[in-house]
Amino acid sequence: MAARFESDVYARRLERAADLTVHAGFDALVVGTGPDFRYLTGSDADTFERLTALVIPARGRARVVTARLELASLRDSAIGDLDLDVVDWVDGQDPYALALAGLADPRLAVSDTLPALHLIPLSERFSHAPELATGVLRELRMIKDDAEIEALRRAGAAIDRVHARMGEFLRPGRTEGQVAADIDAAILAEGHTVAEFIIVGSGPNGADPHHEHSDRVIGVDDIVVIDIGGPVEPGYNSDSTRTYCFAPPRPDIAAAYDVLERAQAAAVAVARPGVTAEAVDAAARSVITEAGYGDRFIHRTGHGIGLSVHEEPYIVAGNDEILREGMAFSIEPGVYFGGDWGARIEDIVVLTADGCEPLNNRPHSLVRLAP
Numbered sequence: 001m002a003a004r005f006e007s008d009v010y011a012r013r014l015e016r017a018a019d020l021t022v023h024a025g026f027d028a029l030v031v032g033t034g035p036d037f038r039y040l041t042g043s044d045a046d047t048f049e050r051l052t053a054l055v056i057p058a059r060g061r062a063r064v065v066t067a068r069l070e071l072a073s074l075r076d077s078a079i080g081d082l083d084l085d086v087v088d089w090v091d092g093q094d095p096y097a098l099a100l101a102g103l104a105d106p107r108l109a110v111s112d113t114l115p116a117l118h119l120i121p122l123s124e125r126f127s128h129a130p131e132l133a134t135g136v137l138r139e140l141r142m143i144k145d146d147a148e149i150e151a152l153r154r155a156g157a158a159i160d161r162v163h164a165r166m167g168e169f170l171r172p173g174r175t176e177g178q179v180a181a182d183i184d185a186a187i188l189a190e191g192h193t194v195a196e197f198i199i200v201g202s203g204p205n206g207a208d209p210h211h212e213h214s215d216r217v218i219g220v221d222d223i224v225v226i227d228i229g230g231p232v233e234p235g236y237n238s239d240s241t242r243t244y245c246f247a248p249p250r251p252d253i254a255a256a257y258d259v260l261e262r263a264q265a266a267a268v269a270v271a272r273p274g275v276t277a278e279a280v281d282a283a284a285r286s287v288i289t290e291a292g293y294g295d296r297f298i299h300r301t302g303h304g305i306g307l308s309v310h311e312e313p314y315i316v317a318g319n320d321e322i323l324r325e326g327m328a329f330s331i332e333p334g335v336y337f338g339g340d341w342g343a344r345i346e347d348i349v350v351l352t353a354d355g356c357e358p359l360n361n362r363p364h365s366l367v368r369l370a371p
Contacts, residue, residue: 003144004042004234005147007081013040013140014082014125020136027106029056029133030099030122032114035307036137038235043077045070048197051095051118054084057103063087065099096121109133112365123324127365138312143326148306152328153237156348157357158191159229159238163362167369172220172246176200176213181230192230196237196309199227206243206342209299209334218235220246220371223253223341224336229309237309239330240360246371248273256293256335257343257366263287263333264364266347267301267315271349271356277319285317286331302330307347 004010017040021029028339031037031054033047041064041195045052050067062084066074071088079086089095100106100122108130110119123130162183169182180198186193191370200213206225222245229239249257281301288297302315305328313321315329332346345364349356 002233003044003076004078007042007078009145009147010040010042010078011082014056014084014276017056017076017136017140018058020139021056021109024109024136025107026109026131026133026136027058028100028103029109029111030054030130030134031056031133031137032118034039034111035235035311036111036113036133036141037143038275039307041074041079041082042234043074043079044235045077047072047115049117050091051099053099053114053118053226055099058342060102061085063099065089065095067091067095091214096125100125103179107131107281109136111137122288124148141306142304143324144306144328144350145326148236149248149326149328151232151234151300152238152306152348152350154191155229155232155236155238155363156240158232159187160360160362162186162228163226163240163242166226166242166244166367170200170218170224170226170244170369172218172371173217175217176205177215178204179218180213183226187228187230189260191232192238193233194230195228196230197228199225199241201225201227201342203341206341207338207340209336209344222246223249223366224346225342227344227346235307237305237307239305239309239334239346239348240332240362241344242362242364242367243343244343244369245368246369248368249332249366252266253341254366256291256296256337258334259288259291259293260335260343260345261364264331264347267331267333268347268349268356268358271323271351272354273323273325273351275323277315277321277323278314278317280323280331281317281319284331288333288335296335296337297333303331304329317370323351325351325353329347
């Protein structure tokens, strides 16, 4: 697949970014390299000690400022097709003056990925301290357009294919690390550009939601949490968790897992435009709490996903954000019994006009594999 969308996609995004910059009362938006820069230009260039940034003034032409020796990193982006200036510089020139040329003591909004190495020289030039551009950029990126949703569908299908192959990799007698190495290769083989993360949590390690993998040997009686994902071109991520076993689970495990499955389904059923993020969290949490496992559900129900694995909206208590069509996020309740076992079920969903579309379609049940 192409490493970026068609150029008109980025042109619309830049126009929208300028409108939102004006609406927020800023004179210019400065976007450092990273997911926001890629969202607006199609470039996954990086910045080191030399500044590369996109500057979007409230009025006038946007510009990309980059060191001349970094121009090649922009070649495959949409930048050459867009109505913006490319301002290159060489060592000895002042890139910050070039970035802010024509802006008289502006009120600046800066992306949160702009390193202090560049933020401080920018801020020293004017009386107004720069402010975070979170409000502008979150509004842009939270609502996925059709091209983004199609990329997320491809990512979801690709990671489903990896979970469908788990019987090839996950067996008693192997270490978590050995299983993870095979999953890594499968993630690449099924269409991802990289394995962004691989969690293989067997037995007591499954009770640590952010465990990665270790040299622990997997046992036949273990419950195993597999949480995996990564990007497909042009940079959109998958993220899906399923829980596996080899032997019939203990009665207490089966009972708790049944509650977890009902909680995940309840949150999916509630997720739709017009409800709040915290209402989706509450739908899952109430099922688990009423069954007596509330203290075993120790994290939020979900997070937004797109060019970043974790982005807004966050599906968590206290977030009264009204969900809207086009938002994409995980629904991933879990239960964790320290020193013994844990389980999690995770799907990515995209909100439609009257509900949500799950992008992962593997079985939610406790998947039993041949030992």
